[in-house]
Amino acid sequence: MNTLKTRSRTAVASAVTALLLAGATAVPATASTVSTASTVSTAPAAAVAAEGHGTAPLTRARLAAELERTLKDAGYVGIAVEVRHGHRRLAASAGEAVLGTGRPTPRDAVFRAASVTKTFVATVVLQLAAEGRLSLDDTVERWLPGVVDGNGNDGRRITLRHLLQHTSGIYNWDHSEVTGDTAEDFERTRFDRFTPEESVAHAMRHRPDFPPAAPGDPAPRWNYSNPGYLIAGMIVEKATGRPWAEEVERRLIRPLGLRDTYAPGDDPRLRAPHARTYHKFRGSDRWTDTTVRDTTSAGAAGALVSTRQDLDRFYTALLGGRLLPAAQLAEMRRTVPVGGVYEEAMPGLRYGLGLMSQPLSCGGHRWGHGGDLDGATVRTGFTGDGSRSVVVTASGKTADFAQLMRAEQAVQRLVERALCG
Numbered sequence: 001m002n003t004l005k006t007r008s009r010t011a012v013a014s015a016v017t018a019l020l021l022a023g024a025t026a027v028p029a030t031a032s033t034v035s036t037a038s039t040v041s042t043a044p045a046a047a048v049a050a051e052g053h054g055t056a057p058l059t060r061a062r063l064a065a066e067l068e069r070t071l072k073d074a075g076y077v078g079i080a081v082e083v084r085h086g087h088r089r090l091a092a093s094a095g096e097a098v099l100g101t102g103r104p105t106p107r108d109a110v111f112r113a114a115s116v117t118k119t120f121v122a123t124v125v126l127q128l129a130a131e132g133r134l135s136l137d138d139t140v141e142r143w144l145p146g147v148v149d150g151n152g153n154d155g156r157r158i159t160l161r162h163l164l165q166h167t168s169g170i171y172n173w174d175h176s177e178v179t180g181d182t183a184e185d186f187e188r189t190r191f192d193r194f195t196p197e198e199s200v201a202h203a204m205r206h207r208p209d210f211p212p213a214a215p216g217d218p219a220p221r222w223n224y225s226n227p228g229y230l231i232a233g234m235i236v237e238k239a240t241g242r243p244w245a246e247e248v249e250r251r252l253i254r255p256l257g258l259r260d261t262y263a264p265g266d267d268p269r270l271r272a273p274h275a276r277t278y279h280k281f282r283g284s285d286r287w288t289d290t291t292v293r294d295t296t297s298a299g300a301a302g303a304l305v306s307t308r309q310d311l312d313r314f315y316t317a318l319l320g321g322r323l324l325p326a327a328q329l330a331e332m333r334r335t336v337p338v339g340g341v342y343e344e345a346m347p348g349l350r351y352g353l354g355l356m357s358q359p360l361s362c363g364g365h366r367w368g369h370g371g372d373l374d375g376a377t378v379r380t381g382f383t384g385d386g387s388r389s390v391v392v393t394a395s396g397k398t399a400d401f402a403q404l405m406r407a408e409q410a411v412q413r414l415v416e417r418a419l420c421g
Helices: 011-019 060-074 114-130 160-165 183-189 196-203 226-240 244-256 308-319 326-333 340-345 401-420
Strands: 033-037 078-085 088-095 278-280 356-359 365-368 370-373 376-383 388-395
Touching: 060 078, 060 088, 060 401, 078 308, 078 401, 114 160, 114 226, 114 244, 114 308, 114 326, 114 370, 114 376, 160 226, 196 226, 226 244, 244 308, 308 365, 308 376, 308 388, 340 401, 365 401, 376 401, 388 401
Parallel strands: none
Antiparallel strands: 033 088, 078 088, 078 388, 356 365, 365 376, 370 376, 376 388
8 A cells, every 4th residue: 555644634624524525516417307106115114203294295396406406506517316205206317427428327326325334334233232242332442452552542442332423532534645635646546455454553643533432421522533433344343253344235235135235345346327426636627537446445434335225225224123123223323413514514413323313494303324435425314214215426526615515505405305395
């Protein structure tokens, strides 16, 4: 791998990029396409309070208009959405799947799910906890002696709960610190590989952002940490004898019939069909195609590939109680505030164990997780009872911070209106 080196970044841009890695620059929109399906197989609703009821579902015309507005406001190259209200589905796309072709994103297109992977990994950890094979209160040191150590890092104080909730304080970093953040840097390093051990070792070269949260603290200090999920994946392998990706496939993908969800390993290409992803890197006003790239470095923090339909099936099963016993699902949904710039980007955001929550204007909350890579955005939203859902994928980003925030606000508005009507 490349020699690790730290690059200076502004505190605010670093914080938001760690969670979002979003942004865009405007391109002309093409005509949107909308399709419908009258029936869908879904999991039973969770035995929780109904949330977001009493609102009318979006019409085909309204969804198309909302998507065009989002495309324009966010400046994406292309965007696609899958919306479900009960057994009724709407699927729509706007913009282009491949720049300059005018072709829309296919409904069954696969995409890199990025940090949505974290919900899958957290679910596996909670299943192992339910089986008594580990505990959320186990320390990192118990499972991985000496891995989290030095520069104020102490694996004896950090638990699995801290890792899954981002309250460990472990320094977060993205690989632009190593590879650089220009288009030339991306082209030079797109096939570079980093093992989880190398990534965690780099995090250990930095002091923690803060001490790990005290037990029971209702408002602990919080900061997104991809290395924390890499460590969680390493613990899954230590506890089971199998890599995290094999456990995700064995426990979640195969039982749920997620035919298009997979961990790509060291394959840098996506299976067909898929849309391409484009990014405008620092100092460039031209799109760079970021579709083909090695994602081994993302690992348990963000390596999975999926489809909008598969993510709907997964989260509906999860929130409906099909994947976890009630006690573990309750742990997953026990959230803490994120605050700061994250609150500005995603108003009301709270974080559980690999699960995000935000309030809905029509009552209750939406649940799910977001994911981002250079050029790609994924957003999910599910009502607490599983009766309504939305999964959004988009391509086309820029390094401009102000546009990053505008794009996020546009997608937040789309998810809200898709769930509330």
